[in-house]
Amino acid sequence: MKKAQAQRSRNPGGTGYGAELLGQAFIDSLRKFDPVLQIRNPVMFVVWVGAWITLALTIDPDLFGPSHASARYNGVVTVILVITVWFANFAEALAEGRGKAKAASLRHTAVELTASRILPTGQVETVQAGKLRKGDTVRVLKGEHIPIDGTVIEGTAYVDESMITGESAPVIKATGSDIASSVTGGTLVLSDALVIEVTAAPGETFLDRMIGLVEGAKRQKTPNEIALTVLLSVLTLIFVIVVAAVAPVARYLHAQINVADLIALIVALIPTTIGALLSAIGIAGIDRTMRFNMLAASGKAVEAAGDVNTLILDKTGTITMGNRQATELHPVSGRTRAALVQAAYLASLFDSTPEGRSTSAFALAQGAKDGPERDKAVGTDFSAETRMSGTDLVDGRVIRKGAVGAVANYVGRTYGVSPPADLQALAEKVALKGATPLAVAVNGDILGIVALSDVLKPGIHDRAAQLRTMGIRTVMVTGDNPVTARVIAAEAGVDDFVSEADPEEKLKLIRAEQAQGRLVAMTGDGTNDAPALAQADVGLAMYTGTMPAKEASNIIDLDSDPTKLLDLVSIGKQMLMTRGALTTFSIANDVAKYFAILPALFIVALPGLSHLNVMGLATPQSAILSALIFNALIIPALIPLALRGVRFQPRSAEAMFYRNLLVYGVGGLVAPFVGIKLIDLILSLFL
Numbered sequence: 001m002k003k004a005q006a007q008r009s010r011n012p013g014g015t016g017y018g019a020e021l022l023g024q025a026f027i028d029s030l031r032k033f034d035p036v037l038q039i040r041n042p043v044m045f046v047v048w049v050g051a052w053i054t055l056a057l058t059i060d061p062d063l064f065g066p067s068h069a070s071a072r073y074n075g076v077v078t079v080i081l082v083i084t085v086w087f088a089n090f091a092e093a094l095a096e097g098r099g100k101a102k103a104a105s106l107r108h109t110a111v112e113l114t115a116s117r118i119l120p121t122g123q124v125e126t127v128q129a130g131k132l133r134k135g136d137t138v139r140v141l142k143g144e145h146i147p148i149d150g151t152v153i154e155g156t157a158y159v160d161e162s163m164i165t166g167e168s169a170p171v172i173k174a175t176g177s178d179i180a181s182s183v184t185g186g187t188l189v190l191s192d193a194l195v196i197e198v199t200a201a202p203g204e205t206f207l208d209r210m211i212g213l214v215e216g217a218k219r220q221k222t223p224n225e226i227a228l229t230v231l232l233s234v235l236t237l238i239f240v241i242v243v244a245a246v247a248p249v250a251r252y253l254h255a256q257i258n259v260a261d262l263i264a265l266i267v268a269l270i271p272t273t274i275g276a277l278l279s280a281i282g283i284a285g286i287d288r289t290m291r292f293n294m295l296a297a298s299g300k301a302v303e304a305a306g307d308v309n310t311l312i313l314d315k316t317g318t319i320t321m322g323n324r325q326a327t328e329l330h331p332v333s334g335r336t337r338a339a340l341v342q343a344a345y346l347a348s349l350f351d352s353t354p355e356g357r358s359t360s361a362f363a364l365a366q367g368a369k370d371g372p373e374r375d376k377a378v379g380t381d382f383s384a385e386t387r388m389s390g391t392d393l394v395d396g397r398v399i400r401k402g403a404v405g406a407v408a409n410y411v412g413r414t415y416g417v418s419p420p421a422d423l424q425a426l427a428e429k430v431a432l433k434g435a436t437p438l439a440v441a442v443n444g445d446i447l448g449i450v451a452l453s454d455v456l457k458p459g460i461h462d463r464a465a466q467l468r469t470m471g472i473r474t475v476m477v478t479g480d481n482p483v484t485a486r487v488i489a490a491e492a493g494v495d496d497f498v499s500e501a502d503p504e505e506k507l508k509l510i511r512a513e514q515a516q517g518r519l520v521a522m523t524g525d526g527t528n529d530a531p532a533l534a535q536a537d538v539g540l541a542m543y544t545g546t547m548p549a550k551e552a553s554n555i556i557d558l559d560s561d562p563t564k565l566l567d568l569v570s571i572g573k574q575m576l577m578t579r580g581a582l583t584t585f586s587i588a589n590d591v592a593k594y595f596a597i598l599p600a601l602f603i604v605a606l607p608g609l610s611h612l613n614v615m616g617l618a619t620p621q622s623a624i625l626s627a628l629i630f631n632a633l634i635i636p637a638l639i640p641l642a643l644r645g646v647r648f649q650p651r652s653a654e655a656m657f658y659r660n661l662l663v664y665g666v667g668g669l670v671a672p673f674v675g676i677k678l679i680d681l682i683l684s685l686f687l
């Protein structure tokens with residue numbers, strides 16, 4: 001199942017745009033002619049205003065004084081300008097489409113939810129999910145949707161969570177452990193029945209949060225996007241001023257200049273290509289994270305992922321498979337193997353972690369006995385702070401297992417005894433294999449070591465190498481001992497590691513990196529990861545994690561796969577690169593258009609300028625129209641690239657920069673010469 005998930009994330013299906021999405025985008029693109037929306041994009045707003053002026057000139061060609069331009073010519077310019085704006089609208093509408101469709105389906109799920117509330121009298125009443133309050137108890141039968149987020153307080157059932165996570169395999173829900181007992185509103189009970197205590201207020205559920213994220217309620221322009229918008233606006237303003245200055249020059253030269261031609265010149269020179277596609281690129285970046293089954297709180301988080309300098313990775317479960325299996329038992333000298341086996345078993349009676357379950361299974365296989373001792377025994381859960389877990393038996397025996405250092409400290413502190421002389425050497429032997437040694441103690445008497453083996457995730461070494469090429473430093477952080485940590489860090493090829501780290505130290509590490517001006521990303525799932533997730537520039541929380549972790553993060557992975565942090569970095573980088581590449585292309589493009597339009601404007605007054613007509617365009621009018629048509633057509637031509645992103649390879653930022661400058665800069669310079677000439681040839685057939 002894990003594998004299928006990974007595959008789906010790497011090849012997110014459905015990259016095509018169906019007829020339905022295209023139809024919806026068409027309708028939305030018409031709505032976007034609204035000036036209130038247009039003014040948010042200054043470059044396209046100039047085109048929009050230009051279209052109104054040329055429309056006025058279509059009605060009265062002599063509006064701004066006598067002109068040789070015909071109403072028909074001005075009308076054609078108007079149509080091209082309107083289409084240019086419409087293409088930009090369409091790009092944005094298309095980028096927004098999938099998110100809107102997903103939000104609509106989630107909304108649909110949300111409004112249909114009803115609940116069977118259990119009253120204090122024991123009676124059951126049917127209410128709208130919106131009427132539920134925190135602390136209410138609801139009953140959900142087989143075939144019913146869970147009305148709201150809650151904790152299972154009775155029953156065990158299979159639940160279909162695919163409407164939230166996209167994962168079709170059902171999940172078992174029961175009382176007890178953190179993950180298994182928490183249920184999400186909107187999911188479907190497939191078997192049996194559950195009684196649930198409501199933990200979220202209506203409007204604050206995970207489904208509500210998802211709708212908010214997907215709909216982009218919080219979708220604002222990212223800092224990078226704002227900076228680029230400002231730059232493009234300034235550039236646009238400069239061109240408007242420059243072209244406005246052409247008019248007096250023309251008058252001085254007694255050249256009669258048509259205002260529609262001046263507007264055409266402005267539109268050709270201002271960076272309309274990137275202006276039209278900028279917001280689509282950002283939305284497509286968020287959309288791509290969604291197709292990788294991650295939910296981003298904002299484009300800012302995705303963008304930050306693209307700029308990340310340091311990646312903090314957990315060892316267990318991120319770099320390794322995380323399903324640690326007990327594989328060996330090493331008694332210290334003077335203690336029997338049988339005693340160690342039995343103690344390891346008893347220590348794990350209540351430990352439901354993978355480590356605990358595999359330890360008890362292994363101990364049973366090695367001859368541990370399940371006796372009456374387990375009655376009335378009390379379990380102590382594992383915690384990352386104590387690094388231990390264990391069982392207190394009714395006969396007074398206190399059994400603990402945990403990290404070797406932690407157990408050695410604990411017996412010293414609590415019983416005043418020093419650990420066996422050969423403990424450290426045994427532990428080191430296990431650790432040198434990359435396994436995790438756990439010491440087992442009964443009433444302060446350390447009996448020996450259980451070795452937990454873990455395997456590296458396939459491809460992790462390549463991933464670390466790719467990240468290094470991109471200039472990203474990888475730091476493995478683990479609660480495990482330094483020897484195991486060193487071995488795993490070397491095998492994984494990460495740049496650095498921190499061992500014996502508790503959650504507090506993770507937070508400190510992030511702060512230290514940020515203090516050096518670095519952007520930091522990390523993954524986590526526990527409540528004690530929440531501060532670090534909030535502190536990191538990119539905090540990726542697991543869907544199976546606790547609510548505080550999900551709230552503190554700015555991205556949630558619905559597959560709960562920590563390695564997706566690596567995909568996220570690629571998505572962010574690709575988004576930044578696409579923006580850069582199309583900006584380069586757009587500006588290079590405009591330079592070329594200059595050669596088409598400027599000679600055309602002055603050719604009558606200054607025949608000497610004709611040698612500037614390097615493209616040999618047919619007539620001044622067809623030159624201007626060809627440039628404008630090219631300027632419009634390049635937008636839809638680049639929509640697929642804007643939405644899909646430029647080809648991305650893990651290389652250094654510098655190498656990528658030069659490659660893009662070459663491809664999109666030179667390409668952008670050459671394309672208009674070819675395109676405009678071609679359009680001019682076609683036009684001259686008709687004119």
Ligand SMILES: Nc1ncnc2c1ncn2[C@@H]1O[C@H](COP(=O)(O)OP(=O)(O)OP(=O)(O)O)[C@@H](O)[C@H]1O
Pocket residue numbers: 314315316317351353355356382384387388389401402403404436437438477478479480481501
């Ligand atoms: N169920 C358990 N019972 C007792 N001790 C455990 C248990 N699970 C882990 N430990 C010990 O506690 C240590 C710290 O655990 P913690 O979860 O903080 O780190 P980790 O799992 O080794 O690595 P990571 O920080 O990458 O998750 C482990 O290395 C191990 O020695």
Ligand SMILES: [K+]
Pocket residue numbers: 267268269270271272273590631
């Ligand atoms: K342009």
Ligand SMILES: [Mg+2]
Pocket residue numbers: 316479
């Ligand atoms: Mg752990």
